[in-house]
Amino acid sequence: MLGALGVVLALGLALVRRGGRVHALLLAGVPVAVLLPWVLRAGATSWPSLVAGVGLADWGGSAPQPWRVALLDAGGAGTPLVWTTAPLAAAGVLALARGWSWRGASAALGALVPLLLALALAAPRLRLGTVPAGVANAGEPVTPWVGTLLLPLVLVLVLALVHGLDAVRPGSLTGRARLGARGLLVTGVAAVLAGAAGVAAQGIGGLLEPWHDPRPAVAVDQAEGAFATRSLFVVPGERGAGYRFVGREDSVLVRSLPETREADAAVASDVTGLLAAVPGSEDLVAATAADLLAIRGEQVPEVVRRLDATDGLQRISPRGGWQTWRLSPTDSDSEALVASPRLRLVTADETSLVVATGAHGATDTRVDAPRGARLVVAEPRAWAEHAVVTADGRALRPVADAQSPTYDLPTGSVHLTVELPDPDLWWHRWQLFAVAVLAFLAVPFGRRETRVVGR
Numbered sequence: 001m002l003g004a005l006g007v008v009l010a011l012g013l014a015l016v017r018r019g020g021r022v023h024a025l026l027l028a029g030v031p032v033a034v035l036l037p038w039v040l041r042a043g044a045t046s047w048p049s050l051v052a053g054v055g056l057a058d059w060g061g062s063a064p065q066p067w068r069v070a071l072l073d074a075g076g077a078g079t080p081l082v083w084t085t086a087p088l089a090a091a092g093v094l095a096l097a098r099g100w101s102w103r104g105a106s107a108a109l110g111a112l113v114p115l116l117l118a119l120a121l122a123a124p125r126l127r128l129g130t131v132p133a134g135v136a137n138a139g140e141p142v143t144p145w146v147g148t149l150l151l152p153l154v155l156v157l158v159l160a161l162v163h164g165l166d167a168v169r170p171g172s173l174t175g176r177a178r179l180g181a182r183g184l185l186v187t188g189v190a191a192v193l194a195g196a197a198g199v200a201a202q203g204i205g206g207l208l209e210p211w212h213d214p215r216p217a218v219a220v221d222q223a224e225g226a227f228a229t230r231s232l233f234v235v236p237g238e239r240g241a242g243y244r245f246v247g248r249e250d251s252v253l254v255r256s257l258p259e260t261r262e263a264d265a266a267v268a269s270d271v272t273g274l275l276a277a278v279p280g281s282e283d284l285v286a287a288t289a290a291d292l293l294a295i296r297g298e299q300v301p302e303v304v305r306r307l308d309a310t311d312g313l314q315r316i317s318p319r320g321g322w323q324t325w326r327l328s329p330t331d332s333d334s335e336a337l338v339a340s341p342r343l344r345l346v347t348a349d350e351t352s353l354v355v356a357t358g359a360h361g362a363t364d365t366r367v368d369a370p371r372g373a374r375l376v377v378a379e380p381r382a383w384a385e386h387a388v389v390t391a392d393g394r395a396l397r398p399v400a401d402a403q404s405p406t407y408d409l410p411t412g413s414v415h416l417t418v419e420l421p422d423p424d425l426w427w428h429r430w431q432l433f434a435v436a437v438l439a440f441l442a443v444p445f446g447r448r449e450t451r452v453v454g455r
Helices: 001-017 021-045 049-052 065-071 082-098 107-127 147-165 175-202 215-223 262-275 284-288 301-308 382-386 423-443
Strands: 057-059 141-144 230-238 240-246 290-294 312-317 322-327 343-346 349-352 363-369 374-377 387-393 406-408 413-421
Touching: 001 406, 021 423, 057 374, 065 107, 082 147, 082 175, 107 147, 215 230, 215 290, 240 262, 262 284, 284 290, 301 312, 301 322, 322 413, 343 363
Parallel strands: 230 290
Antiparallel strands: 057 141, 230 240, 290 322, 312 322, 343 349, 343 374, 363 413, 374 406, 387 413
16 A cells, blocks of 8 residues: 555656656656566455555454544554654644645645545555454454554654754744744654654563474474475364464465465365364375374363374374374374375385475475386475476376376386476566666765755
8 A cells, every 4th residue: 555655656746846757757666666576466366465465454453543543643562652642743733834835845745644644544444354263353354554554644744844844944043033943943853752762662562572483393303304294283263263384384474464265275174174083084184294283272171082082193292382283194104104294105005205305395306116106295286287397307297186286207216306486587587676776776876966956
């Protein structure tokens, strides 16, 4: 939302100021070039992500009162004390009123203040989604964060204050007028400092804390090693349970908007069956290369006994508020493998490990494939649409109708490679070029008199 607003403002500046059209067009074009791949993908998946971005949404809870929003208080952690931002809001509005003109900077700033404030007040009424099960405030609406619009509003008020104080020149005044002008300067600076001090004084409380890996050391080693296993974390809630798989792949650092993926829906019933000890549910272990089940909080004794009695589950000591079970292969695989690997070589008689060297099942290794051997990858079936699997340089096609991506291997010693090319490689290269252009424009080349407009 902020990016779109910045582009619109830059295009508007290009229309009203002839001398700055090139700079304004560059200002509008570079963010578009950098964000375009994400915009296209996010827009095709979910339009709300274009409104709230990533991590800029309120997941349930009560909206701040309008008078607090008018005083630049978005509520939540990290927002300043409301009385510390009141001087800045009042000083910015007074500066606009004092130097008001229907032309120039004061007119633009004066139009932005009510526009941004109206958008901030309307943000809690725009529903982007619903908080999913297994998360705090499950079932409540997901709305844009009010602070997203208050951040540019604060900037506009600071610019208005600076613009108003720029017209005050104590050196050209005498007596009480000079004293009053100096008082205005001190008041303006103090208003900005009071807002910054309010942020520091309020702090973020206990809502943010460093992440601690709840997995045992052996699960971490197997996830980062040749097996490339995953851990299944389940969080029960009043409206259902949420789950996620944690592996060697990098996790997102911010919270995106909730969305239902086809792979998630396909695995959800299998996770439910595993928790309920449904016969055949242990197939989920091999299909997802899971070696650890962790359930948040204390569970009723009946659930614990049911899981303890399930074939392939061995309970281990709890860790960090999680009840944990080790997941082991069953049937014939239990004798050959200590855990279900991401890549495995399957024949009619045995199953063996294929070393995974990268994320998402990527590898570059040599295997000895008996006659009729198949490579089975513990990934969703859609994974095969993006991966390139080759044996001695020859591309392999996935076996049709297999539950997991499966490939027939040629007999003998085979140089096996599994790669996942970047689908947006050219876009990412263009992004690097756009960022380089932006950095070049930020460097003040040339002589000072060519960059400073005469007063």
